[in-house]
Amino acid sequence: MSQNALRAADPASPEVMSKRAWWLVGLNILVPGSAQTLAGNRRFGRFAMGLSILFWILLAATIVAALVLRGQLLLVLANPIVLWALAAVLGLYGLLWVVCTLDTVRLSRLVRVRPASRAGVALLAIVALVATGGAAFAGAAFAGRAAHVLAEVGSNTIQIIGPDGKPIQVGPFTGSANVLLVGSDSGDGNPAYGERGEALNDVTILIHLSTKSQSATAVSIPRDLYVGQPACRKPDGTTVPAVQQARFNTALSRGGLSCVVAAVQQLTGLTIPYAALVQFDGVVAMSDAVGGVTVCLAAPIDDPYTGLKLPAGANTLQGQTALSFLRTRHGLSTGSDLQRISNQQVFLSALVRQITSGNTLGDPNKVLGLADAAAKNMQLSTQLGQTGTLVSMALALKSIPLERIAFVQYPPRPPTSTGRA
Known part of the structure; x- marks a missing residue:
């Protein structure tokens, strides 16, 4: 026409x-x-x-x-x-x-x-x-x-302060890095968790990510490991003196995330440029964002203290149930923190599998939900909080085959008279 x-x-x-x-x-x-x-x-x-x-x-x-x-x-x-x-x-x-x-x-x-x-x-x-x-x-x-x-x-980031009193600086992510994931038991003021007292790093996981070797390794450090802890800097710049021997989960209460980073660096001899602090509600929000995390249990869990009851076999954990699973000790056969670490690694392994699957990364709403959960319930170190770094690491993790992602545990050792475990 x-x-x-x-x-x-x-x-x-x-x-x-x-x-x-x-x-x-x-x-x-x-x-x-x-x-x-x-x-x-x-x-x-x-x-x-x-x-x-x-x-x-x-x-x-x-x-x-x-x-x-x-x-x-x-x-x-x-x-x-x-x-x-x-x-x-x-x-x-x-x-x-x-x-x-x-x-x-x-x-x-x-x-x-x-x-x-x-x-x-x-x-x-x-x-x-x-x-x-x-x-x-x-x-x-x-x-x-x-x-x-x-x-x-x-x-919403935290500046990691080095022993020299200056912020830790790092260049752009180039495919290989150490990232420290710290889980705080403070509850971040949420009254649902009751009076928490001092903030302890009950979960400390050091992750080495490498696209060159196409692998990622997550090392869980037991909270009851007794080691010497170095002097470190609080966020206000004041110095926390070194201690000859202390339980590892007291590092956070000594002076915040920088002190946990310093303790892990002394223990492992590795440089840690990136770190993140996660609260209880962060676990709840992240498990909700991906629609639940499915884990397979070899034995049932019955925790009379929290009311958590899970049968053996496959269980999809979400919300408060996911948090209870990560925190439970009394529902496990030995009731030890080392057995709880195994549960945490099972959960994280399943979470990584869920996140790297097409069902999550292929769904923009789920990806945004994860980012929103992180924004509201996590504090990233200043360098890690840069969006370019986060995207680069996410792409690097997605490129690593699941069979090349390992979860291991730092070997526990009894304290010694020198203060070194």
């Missing part, structure tokens, strides 16, 4: 007006603004068409980049500023769709269209508006939420 026929159609002919309406709605679906350019306000139509074409070019470029340079694209999109800009673009495009569609329906002059076509034209316009405009608004909302979560992760 020619431009003149679209602009100067005979309103007295229902047949012509019906054909014109179908064309206008179809053109609006293909390129918003084209209907206005051909049959309405040409200035607005050209403006809308220009924006639409630019949007489709950017979308095509993004799809190509996702296929060819996926890692680099994720690094760019992990920037909160980029995500806010993307949210604004998608929101404006959705608004443009609404305006163009409503104006196209007006230009169609449905009262002049054959009754048999009237409902079809209107329905096509509405379906297209909901599908495309709705997708744009949903994308804008998701990008805005992701920007907020990533900004929250970056703002």
